[in-house]
Amino acid sequence: MEISFDKVGFWYQPGTPFAFQALKDVSLTIPSGQFTAVIGHTGSGKSTLIQHLNALLKPTTGRVLIGDRTIDAKTSNKHLKPLRKTVGIVFQFPENQLFEETVLKDIAFGPQNFGVTSQAATEMAQQAAKQVGLADELLTRSPFELSGGQMRRVAIAGVLALRPDVLVLDEPTAGLDPRGRRDVMTLVTKLQREQQMTIVLITHQMDDVARYAQNVVVMAKGAVVKQGTPQTVFSDANWLADHQLALPSAAEFAAQLSQHGFHFDPLPLTEEALVAQLAPQLPLKGGQHNE
Amino acid sequence: MAIISVSNLTYQYAQSEAPAVNDVTFDVEAGDWVAIVGHNGSGKSTLAKLLIGILAADSGTIDIAGTRLTEASVWDVRETIGMVFQNPDNQFVGATVADDVAFGMENRHVSRDVMIRRVKEALLQVGMWEFRDREPARLSGGQKQRVALAGVMAVAPKILILDEATSMLDPEGRSDILNTIKTLKQKLNLTVLSITHDIDEAAQADRILVIDDGRFIEEATPQALFEHGSDLIAMGLDVPFSAKLTELLAQRGVAVPAHYLDEGSLADWLWKSRLTK
Ligand SMILES: Nc1ncnc2c1ncn2[C@@H]1O[C@H](COP(=O)(O)OP(=O)(O)OP(=O)(O)O)[C@@H](O)[C@H]1O
Ligand SMILES: Nc1ncnc2c1ncn2[C@@H]1O[C@H](COP(=O)(O)OP(=O)(O)OP(=O)(O)O)[C@@H](O)[C@H]1O
Ligand SMILES: [Mg+2]
Ligand SMILES: [Mg+2]
Numbered sequence: 080m081e082i083s084f085d086k087v088g089f090w091y092q093p094g095t096p097f098a099f100q101a102l103k104d105v106s107l108t109i110p111s112g113q114f115t116a117v118i119g120h121t122g123s124g125k126s127t128l129i130q131h132l133n134a135l136l137k138p139t140t141g142r143v144l145i146g147d148r149t150i151d152a153k154t155s156n157k158h159l160k161p162l163r164k165t166v167g168i169v170f171q172f173p174e175n176q177l178f179e180e181t182v183l184k185d186i187a188f189g190p191q192n193f194g195v196t197s198q199a200a201t202e203m204a205q206q207a208a209k210q211v212g213l214a215d216e217l218l219t220r221s222p223f224e225l226s227g228g229q230m231r232r233v234a235i236a237g238v239l240a241l242r243p244d245v246l247v248l249d250e251p252t253a254g255l256d257p258r259g260r261r262d263v264m265t266l267v268t269k270l271q272r273e274q275q276m277t278i279v280l281i282t283h284q285m286d287d288v289a290r291y292a293q294n295v296v297v298m299a300k301g302a303v304v305k306q307g308t309p310q311t312v313f314s315d316a317n318w319l320a321d322h323q324l325a326l327p328s329a330a331e332f333a334a335q336l337s338q339h340g341f342h343f344d345p346l347p348l349t350e351e352a353l354v355a356q357l358a359p360q361l362p363l364k365g366g367q368h369n370e
Numbered sequence: 371m372a373i374i375s376v377s378n379l380t381y382q383y384a385q386s387e388a389p390a391v392n393d394v395t396f397d398v399e400a401g402d403w404v405a406i407v408g409h410n411g412s413g414k415s416t417l418a419k420l421l422i423g424i425l426a427a428d429s430g431t432i433d434i435a436g437t438r439l440t441e442a443s444v445w446d447v448r449e450t451i452g453m454v455f456q457n458p459d460n461q462f463v464g465a466t467v468a469d470d471v472a473f474g475m476e477n478r479h480v481s482r483d484v485m486i487r488r489v490k491e492a493l494l495q496v497g498m499w500e501f502r503d504r505e506p507a508r509l510s511g512g513q514k515q516r517v518a519l520a521g522v523m524a525v526a527p528k529i530l531i532l533d534e535a536t537s538m539l540d541p542e543g544r545s546d547i548l549n550t551i552k553t554l555k556q557k558l559n560l561t562v563l564s565i566t567h568d569i570d571e572a573a574q575a576d577r578i579l580v581i582d583d584g585r586f587i588e589e590a591t592p593q594a595l596f597e598h599g600s601d602l603i604a605m606g607l608d609v610p611f612s613a614k615l616t617e618l619l620a621q622r623g624v625a626v627p628a629h630y631l632d633e634g635s636l637a638d639w640l641w642k643s644r645l646t647k
Contacts (some may be wrong), residue, residue: 121510122510126510174459225411257606258604259409283538325540332615353615
């Protein structure tokens with residue numbers, strides 16, 4: 080399902096002395112069935128942006144088109160519920176998303192809330208728990224008696240169990256161990272490729288952006304300052320430096336090697352791409368020569 | 371003398387089948403930076419909570435700056451430790467960012483003038499001075515983490531415990547903050563215990579302790595630990611970029627060095643070997 084922003088402005092606490100404009104004239108399209116990454120500094124408006132994807136926040140000015148629905152400042156809060164199933168959001172602080180008595184009930188809450196029978200919801204929850212690597216013995220625990228990384232897995236599973244059309248993840252891998260991080264990224268890519276799920280990922284991990292995303296949205300001070308494929312966004316080294324944005328590790332390293340006689344074209348964004356261009360420029364084992 | 375001395379520490383949550391911290395023994399010297407790493411649920415946060423006396427051990431002892439941690443000494447001991455929790459929302463008490471940063475000093479006999487100066491210094495150090503009148507709850511994720519860090523930096527405790535305190539910062543923000551802490555550490559001879567999954571943060575440490583299902587399974591310098599290559603994943607750390615690259619080059623038949631090289635050394639090695647081609 081396609082979602083687009085049309086000149087969206089958003090103010091927190093409008094009309095008070097604390098009014099703060101967190102989004103400025105944002106126009107963009109999240110293409111259906113694709114993997115979009117949203118990047119930008121602390122406080123640039125990423126979390127504010129994605130809460131517009133299912134009308135948790137409504138634009139103060141402009142409008143958001145979610146499939147065939149239009150959301151603007153005047154949209155009533157009634158009839159928004161179906162959107163919460165179509166667009167599932169995993170929030171930045173997962174603890175704030177948990178509330179049930181047991182982990183399993185917490186994960187099953189979503190589907191049940193949308194009319195799935197209790198038995199089917201439990202099955203969906205068990206499957207989702209497995210997908211995020213939650214051990215069976217944790218399912219009967221209270222979600223508040225878990226480690227930080229385990230809580231995050233529960234929050235992700237709760238949204239996966241909804242089987243949304245659009246899956247939005249706000250820094251889902253912060254606090255996950257590297258195996259968990261890789262599992263979540265692999266799972267999300269698989270959902271996108273095999274089930275054409277639309278994925279929106281907020282992340283500070285440029286390596287993940289380079290490896291998994293098809294589109295990148297760059298935010299700065301509430302505005303969208305660049306959009307494009309990872310290759311276009313990361314190829315403009317001067318622009319990135321001006322905006323104090325990091326390159327993926329492979330691109331950074333390639334740039335460093337380029338100053339010492341190595342040559343790369345196009346700029347490699349992943350380790351594999353880097354090595355594919357680097358190996359032919361090096362001597363092989365046992366004095367063999369390349370080429 | 372060790373500023374933290376832990377011996378045979380064990381703790382089990384009431385409802386669980388196995389101890390979350392299991393017979394753990396270690397020392398940390400004053401002025402050291404020690405990283406604690408381990409997979410999710412391995413017991414890192416539990417250990418941190420034991421060290422500041424939020425949880426009381428089932429058995430074993432903790433000595434902080436020469437004082438045995440007991441029910442009677444817990445408040446004194448806490449004065450020497452500043453901790454940043456995994457979720458900053460659990461930490462905020464002040465109505466404004468500035469109040470919140472000041473709060474930690476209020477019980478520590480700091481004069482008002484000094485307090486005002488330190489709040490400003492700390493907020494400037496983390497880039498949050500302009501947010502001083504805002505409500506902590508109304509900040510972005512990374513801003514909350516910065517304020518939480520400012521809160522402990524203002525106190526300048528002898529020991530700083532950071533439980534994934536930089537997990538939501540952007541890469542530049544994270545390295546700025548880590549550099550600030552490093553400078554503070556040198557200036558004040560701070561002892562830093564940082565719990566992290568981030569390889570760059572772990573690389574800053576003098577020593578890394580690896581915890582697995584409540585037990586310490588390894589202790590090493592970052593350089594020595596990174597020799598483990600892909601086994602690091604099981605320890606809850608990622609494989610360093612240079613190690614990934616070295617392995618991929620080896621797969622393509624390049625005669626790479628057998629030892630772990632950090633990025634700088636790998637770049638040097640690559641330039642030299644290119645010249646021999
Ligand atoms: N509830 C709120 N009330 C007022 N201002 C807010 C609120 N939430 C966020 N803000 C402000 O809006 C701006 C954008 O915040 P947002 O949470 O969207 O940033 P972000 O890009 O997600 O940052 P991070 O990477 O740190 O999570 C920030 O300056 C923040 O202080
Ligand atoms: N309040 C609690 N009650 C019962 N068990 C708990 C509680 N908090 C944590 N645990 C369990 O204790 C173990 C250790 O948890 P801890 O929070 O110390 O892990 P951690 O190493 O900090 O993990 P993470 O990297 O995910 O933050 C886990 O198996 C967890 O499920
Ligand atoms: Mg955010
Ligand atoms: Mg933890």
